[in-house]
Amino acid sequence: MEIQTLEIKTSIYIRKPAAEIFEAIVDPSHMSRYFIREGSGRMEDGKEVFWQFPEFEDRFPVHIVRVLPSEYICFQWETDGLMTTVEIRIQEKDVSCCQVVITESGHSLNAIGIKWLRGNTEGWANFLACLKAYLEYGINLREGAFKM
Numbered sequence: 001m002e003i004q005t006l007e008i009k010t011s012i013y014i015r016k017p018a019a020e021i022f023e024a025i026v027d028p029s030h031m032s033r034y035f036i037r038e039g040s041g042r043m044e045d046g047k048e049v050f051w052q053f054p055e056f057e058d059r060f061p062v063h064i065v066r067v068l069p070s071e072y073i074c075f076q077w078e079t080d081g082l083m084t085t086v087e088i089r090i091q092e093k094d095v096s097c098c099q100v101v102i103t104e105s106g107h108s109l110n111a112i113g114i115k116w117l118r119g120n121t122e123g124w125a126n127f128l129a130c131l132k133a134y135l136e137y138g139i140n141l142r143e144g145a146f147k148m
Contacts, residue, residue: 004109008121011101012128016135018070018092021100024135025073025088034134035127035142043067043075054142079120080112100128 014021024030028039028049040050043064050059065074065085073088084106091099102124107113126142133139 005105006107006109006113006117007103007105008117008124009101009103010121010124010128011099012132013093013097013099014132014135015097017095018090018098021090021098021131021135022070022073024131026067030134034130034140043073054145080107080116082106082116084116084120100131102128 024034026043028036028041028051031051032038035053036051037054038052040059041047043049043062045064045067047064049062049064051062052059060077063076065076067073071090074085076083076085078084084104086102086104089101091101093099104120104124107116130141133141
């Protein structure tokens with residue numbers, strides 16, 4: 001019997017140039033204004049960075065696999081004991097609008113995988129909404145959203 005692998009896929013259109021969207025994702029000084037509490041460094045090929053989220057005490061290691069400026073970011077991180085792969089594609093539709101597509105894969109079709117699929121799908125949809133609000137309107141949707 002073939003083991004089925006689960007995949008999350010979510011996307012959103014953002015009315016900003018690809019380079020600006022890319023910087024908002026790879027630069028922790030930007031990402032800390034809309035999604036993480038803090039990041040240890042910029043996302044670059046082969047680098048390991050750590051993210052801390054407002055709602056969690058732990059710092060999460062993020063292993064950067066590949067970065068293509070203004071186009072693509074690939075990293076791996078551990079969720080529920082398994083390494084998953086996240087790919088972020090920035091697809092320019094015109095000079096002022098891009099589609100940002102995120103996929104994450106690595107869990108099997110079982111109870112743990114279904115729990116991961118539900119939680120991380122929600123997380124990536126939230127990430128994209130927060131990214132859009134930050135870039136288009138200068139708003140941090142997560143500010144005050146988590147009891148500290």
